[in-house]
Structures are given as C-alpha cells and as structure tokens.
Amino acid sequence: MLWLCIVSPVQEKKHALKALASWAGQFSSCVCLDAERSLLWLEIGSSLRYFGGLDRLLEKVTAGLNALALAATTGVAPTAEAAALLARQPQALPVVQLEHLQPAIAALPLNTLALLPAAIAGLQASGIASVGALLALPRDALARRWGLHMTGYLQRLLGERADPRKPYRAPQTYHRRFDFAEPVQTVEGLLFPLRRILYELQGYLRGRDTALQMLNVAFRHRGHADTALTLRTTEPQRDALRLFALLREKLERTQLPGAVTRIRLNVEQFVALRDTQLHLWDESERHDASWSDLLDKLRARLGDQAVRRLGLRDDHRPEKAWCVESAAVAADLPPAFPDRPLWLLPPRPIERLPKLLGRPERIEAGWWSGEDSSRDYYIAQTAEGSRWWLYREAATARWFLQGIWA
Amino acid sequence: MSSPSLISRLRPLPPVLPEIPGVWRAHELAPVKARSTGHGALDALLPGGGWPIGALTELVPLIEGIGEVALLQMALKRLCDEKRHIVFVHPPYIPYAPALLSAGLPLPRVLWIDAAHDEDAHWAAEQTLREGAAGAVLLWSRAVADRPLRRLQLAAEAGESLAFIYRPAVTLDRPSPAALRIVLRPATAALDVEVLKARGGRGGAVSLPVHAHV
Numbered sequence: 001m002l003w004l005c006i007v008s009p010v011q012e013k014k015h016a017l018k019a020l021a022s023w024a025g026q027f028s029s030c031v032c033l034d035a036e037r038s039l040l041w042l043e044i045g046s047s048l049r050y051f052g053g054l055d056r057l058l059e060k061v062t063a064g065l066n067a068l069a070l071a072a073t074t075g076v077a078p079t080a081e082a083a084a085l086l087a088r089q090p091q092a093l094p095v096v097q098l099e100h101l102q103p104a105i106a107a108l109p110l111n112t113l114a115l116l117p118a119a120i121a122g123l124q125a126s127g128i129a130s131v132g133a134l135l136a137l138p139r140d141a142l143a144r145r146w147g148l149h150m151t152g153y154l155q156r157l158l159g160e161r162a163d164p165r166k167p168y169r170a171p172q173t174y175h176r177r178f179d180f181a182e183p184v185q186t187v188e189g190l191l192f193p194l195r196r197i198l199y200e201l202q203g204y205l206r207g208r209d210t211a212l213q214m215l216n217v218a219f220r221h222r223g224h225a226d227t228a229l230t231l232r233t234t235e236p237q238r239d240a241l242r243l244f245a246l247l248r249e250k251l252e253r254t255q256l257p258g259a260v261t262r263i264r265l266n267v268e269q270f271v272a273l274r275d276t277q278l279h280l281w282d283e284s285e286r287h288d289a290s291w292s293d294l295l296d297k298l299r300a301r302l303g304d305q306a307v308r309r310l311g312l313r314d315d316h317r318p319e320k321a322w323c324v325e326s327a328a329v330a331a332d333l334p335p336a337f338p339d340r341p342l343w344l345l346p347p348r349p350i351e352r353l354p355k356l357l358g359r360p361e362r363i364e365a366g367w368w369s370g371e372d373s374s375r376d377y378y379i380a381q382t383a384e385g386s387r388w389w390l391y392r393e394a395a396t397a398r399w400f401l402q403g404i405w406a
Numbered sequence: 407m408s409s410p411s412l413i414s415r416l417r418p419l420p421p422v423l424p425e426i427p428g429v430w431r432a433h434e435l436a437p438v439k440a441r442s443t444g445h446g447a448l449d450a451l452l453p454g455g456g457w458p459i460g461a462l463t464e465l466v467p468l469i470e471g472i473g474e475v476a477l478l479q480m481a482l483k484r485l486c487d488e489k490r491h492i493v494f495v496h497p498p499y500i501p502y503a504p505a506l507l508s509a510g511l512p513l514p515r516v517l518w519i520d521a522a523h524d525e526d527a528h529w530a531a532e533q534t535l536r537e538g539a540a541g542a543v544l545l546w547s548r549a550v551a552d553r554p555l556r557r558l559q560l561a562a563e564a565g566e567s568l569a570f571i572y573r574p575a576v577t578l579d580r581p582s583p584a585a586l587r588i589v590l591r592p593a594t595a596a597l598d599v600e601v602l603k604a605r606g607g608r609g610g611a612v613s614l615p616v617h618a619h620v
C-alpha cells in the first residue's frame with residue numbers, strides 16, 4: 001500500500017472536503033477522509049502503473065490542486081499516518097519503501113505527530129524532542145505511561161499494525177454547494193468559485209468514468225427567488241473548462257436580481273463519454289466533435305430555441321408539412337413530390353395578382369380536423385422578376401402569398 | 407459599378423512596391439482555394455474556379471425571390487454529400503424543409519439559427535466560421551456598415567468553410583471588405599450574376615439558368 005495524503009486548508013467546510021474526496025476519485029479507487037483533521041487519503045499503490053509512475057501521478061495531483069486554486073499540501077508514505085505526517089512538512093520527499101520510513105521521519109520535531117498536546121508537552125518535558133527519540137523508547141513503557149492510544153498510533157504510523165479505514169463512497173448524483181462569506185455582487189466574483197466546482201465535478205466524472213449532458217446551477221439571493229441556469233450539451237461532456245466557458249456565456253447574459261450568497265450545482269443524470277474522445281479522429285469525426293462544441297456555444301448565448309433543426313410532418317397543408325426538430329431525424333419526401341419554394345411565409349393576402357405560370361396544384365387537407373382547406377397553388381412571377389408561391393382559397397376565392405423561390 | 411481605379415492599376419509598378427509587405431503582384435498571386443459552383447460559366451469568372459474557401463463571398467440580390475439561394479444549390483449539395491453541415495443564419499423567412507430535401511440537402515445536415523437581432527446573427531456566423539465545422543455558412547445581414555463584414559472576413563479566413571453573406575441592395579454604393587462581391591439581378595428564366603470584385607480575379611458577368619428549384 002502507498003498512501004497520498006492531502007491536507008486541505010482548515011477553513012474548508014466538511015462538504016467542501018467531501019467534494020475534494022469526490023474529485024480525488026479520479027486518481028484512486030480508495031479515498032478516505034478525516035473531516036476533523038481536514039485530511040484526505042488516496043491509496044495510490046494500485047494506481048501507479050495506470051498513471052505511469054509516482055512522479056507522473058504526483059504531477060497530475062499537484063496540477064489538479066492548482067486548478068482548484070486550493071492551498072493544499074501533499075505527502076506520500078507507505079502508511080496513512082506517515083503520509084499525513086509528511087504532508088505537513090513542506091520539504092518532505094515521498095517515501096515509498098517501509099524500511100525508508102523511520103529514517104525519513106526521525107529528525108522531525110515531536111509536535112508534528114498526531115498526539116494529544118498534553119502528551120507532547122509531557123514527552124518534551126522529559127527531554128524527548130524528536131520523533132526518532134520517541135521511537136527509540138520501549139513501547140511497553142510508553143503504553144504504561146501514556147496509554148495504548150499512543151502506542152497504537154505509533155504502530156499504525158510505522159506500519160506495524162493494520163490501519164483499516166472506511167473508504168469514501170462518492171454519491172450517485174452530484175450536488176455541490178458553495179457558500180460565500182460575503183454576498184457577491186458581480187459576475188466576476190462568481191466565476192472563480194464556479195470554475196473550482198466545475199473542476200471538482202470533472203474529477204468526479206473522471207473517477208466514475210462518466211460524463212453529463214445536463215447540469216443545473218442555482219444562485220441564491222437574499223430576498224429574491226433563486227436564479228436557476230440549466231446547461232445542456234450536444235455531446236456527453238466532462239471537460240471543466242468547456243463547461244465553464246458555456247456557463248459563463250449563459251451567466252453573462254443573465255440578469256441577477258441581487259447579490260449571490262450561495263451557488264448550488266446539481267447533476268442528476270450521467271451518460272457514457274463517447275469513445276471517440278479516446279481515439280484519434282479522422283477528418284469527418286473531427287468535424288463532428290467541433291460541430292457539437294459549436295452547437296453548445298451557440299445555444300449558450302442564443303438560447304436552445306434559436307438553434308434549430310428542421311423536420312418533415314406528414315400533412316398535405318404546406319404550413320404543417322414541416323417542423324422544428326430538437327434532435328436530428330432522417331426524413332424523406334414521397335417520390336415525385338412537387339417543387340416547393342425555399343422560403344415559407346405565413347399566408348399573406350395579396351391585392352394585385354402577378355402573372356401566373358403553369359397549371360395549378362390542388363391541395364386539399366385538414367377537413368377531418370375542422371380546418372377545411374381546399375387551395376389551388378400557383379407559381380407566379382412578379383413584374384420585378386421575383387417568383388412567388390400563391391394559392392387561391394376555393395371557399396372564398398381570395399389569393400394568398402405563401403412562399404418565395406429564393 | 408465600374409471601378410475608378412482601373413486605369414491606375416494598369417500603370418507599371420513603382421520599384422518600391424514589391425518591398426511593401428502584404429502587396430502581391432498579379433503573377434505571384436497565391437492560388438485561391440475554391441469549390442466549384444456547379445456552373446461552368448461562373449467558375450470561369452472566379453479566381454480558383456469556384457466559391458472561395460476561407461474567404462467571404464458577398465451576394466447582393468436586387469430583390470428577393472430570383473434564385474439567390476438556388477445559385478448555391480449545387481455547391482451546398484456536394485458539401486452535404488461529403489457529410490458537412492450547412493448553416494442558415496438569420497434567414498428572412500422559414501427555410502422550408504420539403505424544398506431543402508428536394509434540393510438534395512438532408513435535413514439533419516441543415517442548421518437554422520434564428521438570432522434575435524443582427525448583432526447576434528453576425529456573432530453566430532462568426533463563431534461558426536471560426537470553428538470551421540460547417541461546410542457552408544449563409545448569413546442574411548441587415549447591417550449596412552462594413553465593420554461587421556471585416557470581422558466575418560477574418561473569421562472566414564480562420565476556418566475552411568464557404569462563407570456567404572446576403573446583403574441589401576442599399577449597401578452596393580459602399581466599399582466592401584469581402585473577397586468576392588456579386589450582384590444578382592432577375593432575368594427571363596435566368597439569373598444574371600455580375601462579379602463586382604474578386605480578389606485575385608478579373609470579374610465579369612454571366613447569365614445562369616437558375617430558377618424555380620430551391
């Protein structure tokens with residue numbers, strides 16, 4: 001076993017430490033936490049090969065912590081308590097072998113150990129100043145004087161005794177809240193914590209090897225209803241910066257009713273990441289990937305309803321033979337479908353009839369739904385040279401413009 | 407629409423000109439990347455032999471409903487055949503699905519972006535061009551100023567799409583930053599296409615049998 005310990009800044013709340021534990025799931029399948037001591041442990045012995053060695057793994061963890069902008073320190077040792085000890089020593093090197101552990105910690109001052117302050121003071125009073133000096137004392141004498149608590153701790157520290165810990169289980173749905181000490185007035189002030197919680201989410205998604213297509217963010221205000229934003233992506237997504245860019249675009253176009261006291265982020269549903277992301281794309285796939293990025297960007301600024309795909313509907317009435325599709329559907333026209341103009345207009349009555357070309361096309365439909373319509377459609381040419389699509393309503397003999405051949 | 411500088415362009419170049427960065431002489435013109443319009447007579451007028459790739463093409467129909475989009479149909483269909491997307495930004499009316507299908511543009515390949523105003527429309531076109539993911543972008547612009555066009559021209563250069571902007575006829579008396587500028591006039595059973603400006607080409611006019619479809 002090899003443990004990596006992360007010391008989280010003390011002001012972090014318990015739910016923030018849990019979010020950090022969820023984030024850490026990307027590096028280890030066994031993450032343990034101690035909220036009272038603001039400590040997080042990752043068993044990394046079984047992840048080393050996957051990450052390409054200890055140095056590479058540590059680089060990744062450090063880069064990840066930097067992205068969270070968290071002033072956390074780390075330590076690596078074969079036992080969890082030794083890792084915690086080293087994590088509080090800024091200059092300490094990782095210890096991988098158990099036999100190197102004792103020499104590595106011998107020179108540390110006594111007060112670095114996780115012992116009760118009274119015990120440390122008592123030991124110091126009897127002239128014991130370093131970890132090495134304490135470890136040199138006979139254990140049974142220590143147990144008699146300071147209790148089994150102390151010797152138990154030392155045994156776990158040195159790996160002489162098993163140290164079972166309950167692994168942290170990341171939740172099945174993701175909820176994160178971030179409270180501000182002072183209400184935040186500006187969008188810029190929201191972006192910094194938003195980026196952090198999206199990086200945490202990215203770690204969680206990586207740890208579970210999954211992705212999302214929808215996430216909800218709510219901003220709490222004093223005296224106003226929450227501002228809720230929903231982000232949907234075209235393809236399964238887990239990249240923090242990409243999600244951040246999309247949310248930022250949305251946020252900058254949202255009118256907040258007042259200062260923000262809390263951010264809540266929820267993800268209820270997860271989808272598998274497309275395996276195209278793992279392979280080198282061929283040209284057409286590359287276009288598809290940047291295509292879905294583009295759709296997300298357009299939707300984030302213009303709104304979901306402004307970015308449309310078209311579909312067909314089985315209706316003879318021209319104005320009902322099309323629809324807006326939210327998802328792409330393949331559709332085909334019936335064979336020998338007559339020509340139709342590119343632009344469809346809401347029927348508009350016309351006064352002066354332009355020159356009609358060719359024979360009319362009779363379209364009858366809708367009688368079953370009470371919207372009886374019998375129309376004769378013509379192609380027409382205006383004096384200016386435009387081609388129009390007109391119809392004459394049989395019931396009223398009135399003329400309408402419904403299309404333009406562009 | 408004749409260019410007053412035509413005469414001065416024919417004078418011999420002063421010797422300093424080749425040393426000024428960004429000045430190209432006719433014989434050193436870089437080959438223009440282009441896709442065939444599907445109309446041989448029009449291809450012959452255009453530098454590179456078709457619609458330029460990575461450059462803005464400005465289309466100015468004198469009125470609507472004369473085949474101003476049908477002119478692009480063959481190039482758009484070929485892009486769809488290559489599994490590229492066609493993006494309609496801010497069209498004046500509803501792009502009618504049956505017409506798109508008869509023109510050989512499968513509906514899942516077509517995206518319709520309906521912006522609330524011209525500024526959003528230009529932004530959407532710019533993003534789409536920059537991303538280079540679409541085969542072609544068609545923007546209907548109400549803007550008279552040429553500043554947004556400059557941005558679009560730069561965005562087009564960044565991507566590899568065909569970039570078309572439809573502009574109202576009132577913009578014709580202003581200079582345009584577009585690489586290719588074409589005015590479209592109705593004719594009997596045809597569409598008159600006049601190339602006002604073609605970066606790296608000569609310009610000219612041609613009458614094409616474009617009508618009815620699309």
